[in-house]
Amino acid sequence: DTGVSQDPRHKITKRGQNVTFRCDPISEHNRLYWYRQTLGQGPEFLTYFQNEAQLEKSRLLSDRFSAERPKGSFSTLEIQRTEQGDSAMYLCASLQGSDGAIEQYFGPGTRLTVT
Amino acid sequence: GENVEQHPSTLSVQEGDSAVIKCTYSDSASNYFPWYKQELGKGPQLIIDIRSNVGEKKDQRIAVTLNKTAKHFSLHITETQPEDSAVYFCAAIPPPSTDKLIFGTGTRLQVFP
Numbered sequence A: 001d002t003g004v005s006q007d008p009r010h011k012i013t014k015r016g017q018n019v020t021f022r023c024d025p026i027s028e029h030n031r032l033y034w035y036r037q038t039l040g041q042g043p044e045f046l047t048y049f050q051n052e053a054q055l056e057k058s059r060l061l062s063d064r065f066s067a068e069r070p071k072g073s074f075s076t077l078e079i080q081r082t083e084q085g086d087s088a089m090y091l092c093a094s095l096q097g098s099d100g101a102i103e104q105y106f107g108p109g110t111r112l113t114v115t
Numbered sequence B: 001g002e003n004v005e006q007h008p009s010t011l012s013v014q015e016g017d018s019a020v021i022k023c024t025y026s027d028s029a030s031n032y033f034p035w036y037k038q039e040l041g042k043g044p045q046l047i048i049d050i051r052s053n054v055g056e057k058k059d060q061r062i063a064v065t066l067n068k069t070a071k072h073f074s075l076h077i078t079e080t081q082p083e084d085s086a087v088y089f090c091a092a093i094p095p096p097s098t099d100k101l102i103f104g105t106g107t108r109l110q111v112f113p
Helices: none
Strands: A004-008 A008-014 A017-022 A030-035 A046-051 A053-057 A065-068 A075-079 A088-095 A112-115 B004-007 B010-014 B020-024 B032-038 B047-049 B058-059 B062-067 B073-075 B086-092 B107-112
Touching: A004 A088, A008 A017, A017 A112, A046 A065, A075 A088, B004 B086, B010 B020, B010 B073, B020 B032, B020 B086, B020 B107, B047 B058, B047 B062, B073 B086
Parallel strands: A008 A112, B010 B107
Antiparallel strands: A004 A017, A017 A075, A030 A046, A030 A088, A046 A053, A065 A075, A088 A112, B004 B020, B020 B073, B032 B047, B032 B086, B058 B062, B062 B073, B086 B107
């Protein structure tokens, strides 16, 4: 257990519905990352936050995706009007962000299935 | 942009043997190379990493080597055990980003008792 938690662990939804995932990073970590992992592939970067500021977004993050980290602690990732292609594992990672630390620690992920 | 290739995609070894997984990267300015282990139903777990100013790093049975000239790095696991069975991913961080990990496609390692 890395100390990064994600909720829910599994989500099954019907196409067109909205879903929201939550990530709680390690408490002293000020950077938080979202990645997406499809079956048989490595994780792909989606976006990241430094405290509450969203600093980079991947082209993978379409307009249907939005991420927030309102108080610089937990983060949410919302997908609107889900499509079958959104089915994947959504991973959250955190990083201390000070003293030159660059190691990212991942949570267990939320597996999304869109039917 | 950065591209990380990983080989082999699957690797089967007998318990006690060594396992080697290799990765190549395209951006010569990349300077951080972690390795993650992912067990079924879990998130990736950082097992070892190396920065570009170091050629080799060891931690008990695992080691990573980096050849910046050839732009490749390798994971070495010695005295493999059944609990080493998992999917292993290499990654790199290409500048100017200091955060965005670019992952390889993974290697499924099976260690047979």
